[in-house]
Amino acid sequence: MNRDDFKILKKDVIYFDNGATTLKPKVVRDAILKYYDEYTANTHRGDYKLSATVDSLYEETRKKIKNFINAKEPSEIVFTDGTTNGMNIIVSGFFKDYLKKDDEVLITLSEHASNIIPWFILQKEIGIKVKYIELNDNHEVTINNVRKAITNKTKVISLAYTTNVIGDERPIKEISKLAHDNNIIMVVDAAQGIAHKKIDVQDEDIDFMVFSGHKMYGPTGIGVLYGKFDLLDKVKPFNYGGGMNAMFTKDGYVELREIPTRLEGGTPNIEGVLGLSAAVSYLENIGMDKINKYERNLRKYLINELSKLDFITIYNKDVDTNIVAFNINGVFAQDAAIYLDKYNICVRAGNHCAKILDNVFNISNTVRISLSFYNTKEEIDLLINVLKNSNNIWKEIL
Known part of the structure; x- marks a missing residue:
């Protein structure tokens, strides 16, 4: 260090003020400058060496993130703009269809706005109910209070791994088990936890998880959405356009690419991805x-x-x-x-x-x-x- x-x-x-954003080590800046100085090209679009270099580095970063959080496959990693963008992708692209009127989503009063407002919007649009897990005297989430909040209408538990004001670290592994025992999907906002503790999405049995690069010593404007493949494969794209389609015809037929490519429409934040790669390596080296x-x-x-x-x-x-x-x-x-x-x-x-x-x-x-x-x-x-x-x-x- x-x-x-x-x-x-x-x-x-x-x-x-590291909870707002962390400072960036020199290796992150160097990785970004190297992209612009040595191999500026778009990704997955060119048939020349520069583009192939970028393709390789981009996909290597996906594998690196997969290993960092211990996902099963690189295809379970989607690059986003950040935590907020990731939450909105899954809420609008998956849960809007998955949830029905009067289904319940459990959160807490200590969540960040990015894990509250998207659910509020869904509550207004399709009539779900947002309910709050009671906090204990230390303003923390306990397994018993989660258990008390669950009903036969509970379909989602969506919690921060670590909250951004109280700073409590939730027992996600135990909550995930309780959720899955009741056929509930477990969503985790890892923005405040990802840079401070090893998170293992398989061991903790997390269904969806989102986090931002800039809170883990990487650039702004880049983030990650993780999802178990079977769930992620059901997420509708947030952005439609270039890169995410396999083909389309003049009569309106559109064939989308496989996960994760179809959730990364348009030219991605390449410098952000490469900077994030350097940040992850930096953390792993420490x-x-x-x-x-x-x-x-x-x-x-x-x-x-x-x-x-x-x-x-x-x-x-x-x-x-x-x-x-x-x-x-x-x-x-x-x-x-x-x-x-x-x-x-x-x-x-x-x-x-x-x-x-x-x-x-x-x-x-x-x-x-x-x-x-x-x-x-x-x-x-x-x-x-x-x-x-x-x-x-x-x-x-x-």
Whole structure:
């Protein structure tokens, strides 16, 4: 884990907003520039060496993602624009036909908007019911509460692997088993978990999973939709046009290509795919277990130091992931973030796209620190020293 791989960290910046997007290592930038400098071409469209090179690198990335999450086949990997796009592809392209009026989809109040609004739209369009699994006193999902929420009308459970405000890591393997015992499809939003822990879609028996490249040290505008082949094969395309059709005739006959190609209509984000490939290799070279252990220990240190400040309220003290949500008592969250920014400390403030979570916290906004393996105890010490000077907070903010 070399901080020198991240050029922006040389600018005296303390970057604690990794849940929004991670910084990008030099190898990711190099992979993108190499594409533009050495073999710029479209993919799966040319009959020349440059295009063949791109074809090979593009499909090698698909295999690399397959191995990274332990999917069965590369054909179960679809490249998307990101988590939001992936969720909308399966909701509109599969669940809109699969679900019927009064069928139930189980989510929680702590989900990101991308795992809420698509289901709300389906609720309005076809009359499904979106129901909430009750959270425990620590705002976490438990197997017992999932079991209580299931009825004979429950058809889908759709949960974040790790939530973006509370930061709780769900027991997905156990929930998947419970879901499948009741003929329920398991959908996972892995945006916040994919860069911090090894996720095994076969071992955890996940049916659909989505995540974004930019939250795992890759470029923006690229993501992944995973689906078990038998389910993915039933997903209707989100985009129709070039690349995804085998043939069409003037009388309207259209023959689509096989999965995953038919779900990747149009020229894909080639630079994004190649940058994502470099990001995955970078993570694998460090080791996901090593990353997970380091970040959890760093979080414990952060919680311990924040807890010494009696004017700080921490909302997820007992969670064991890289996310910490807190407030400075009496200070609006965005004002606190602006104050910290004066000292080049970057944090997220607001509702973090979890706009119905105030039903749990009874507050609308929090300050969020989301850690990465390039963060250090020394950076946390600098944060604490800035926060300790409470007189400055009141003076500079108020």
